[in-house]
Amino acid sequence: MPDDALLKALRNAKKLTHVNASGLVCCVEDMAGRAGTTISHVKLMDTNAINACFNPTDGSLLVTKGILKVLDSADMHRKPSRELQAVIAHELGHARFRNRHGYLRGVVLLGLPALGM
Secondary structure, X not given: OOOHHHHHHHHOOEEEOOOOOHHHHHHHHHXXXXXXXXXXXXXXXXXXXXXXXXXXXXXXXXXXXXXXXXXXXXXXXXXXXXXXXXXXXXXXXXXXXXXXXXXXXXXXXXXXXXXXX
């Protein structure tokens, strides 16, 4: 079960827009369109966990600060690296099929670093 810090990070995820993260948001929208699906919005979780997940509850794509640090630069106005685009493409597969299993797996994996695993 995720700990309180993870649940707080999920609840407090910041919505990214064309103003504060134009490169990342434009890339996600473009990739979603090519994949034949939609994403309601992109959110940033304030955690160093290295992960991303699709939330079928509200149709959002969540990325963590940790994955941006490892796979990309902190400049979210630039187009994401190919590695981050591959992660986004994987999550868009969950979005296309509204796969709740992928979301639950993401929540569990996000919780493991918080639990010291």
